[in-house]
Amino acid sequence: MSERKETVEKTAEHKEYPAREQTNREPREFDKTKRPRRPMGRKKVCVFCVEKTNSMDYKDIAKLKHFVTEKGKILPRRQTGTCSKHQRMVATAVKKARIMALLPFRAD
Numbered sequence: 001m002s003e004r005k006e007t008v009e010k011t012a013e014h015k016e017y018p019a020r021e022q023t024n025r026e027p028r029e030f031d032k033t034k035r036p037r038r039p040m041g042r043k044k045v046c047v048f049c050v051e052k053t054n055s056m057d058y059k060d061i062a063k064l065k066h067f068v069t070e071k072g073k074i075l076p077r078r079q080t081g082t083c084s085k086h087q088r089m090v091a092t093a094v095k096k097a098r099i100m101a102l103l104p105f106r107a108d
């Protein structure tokens with residue numbers, strides 16, 4: 001009655017992948033001396049969140065200076081501890097200040 005060919009025959013041979021060998025490898029040791037880490041106990045905190053600031057003034061150069069390098073680059077969040085929301089505000093404020101020539105695009 002039914003002349004359907006069975007095409008599900010090749011599954012068996014595909015299973016012969018060598019199962020991942022259980023090696024007795026020792027867990028990799030982490031050389032803690034190689035990567036410098038911030039000492040525990042002092043977490044960086046966003047200064048703007050502490051002050052509950054919700055607006056950024058691009059004319060406030062004294063404040064913005066804390067978030068740029070001496071070459072005029074915007075410092076990364078991991079260095080300043082600024083949260084993402086405020087980092088975005090800092091970045092746009094710095095960029096505005098640059099256009100207004102309050103901060104340098106590139107200082108030598």
Ligand SMILES: [Zn+2]
Binds near residue numbers: 046048049050083087
């Ligand atoms: Zn913040």
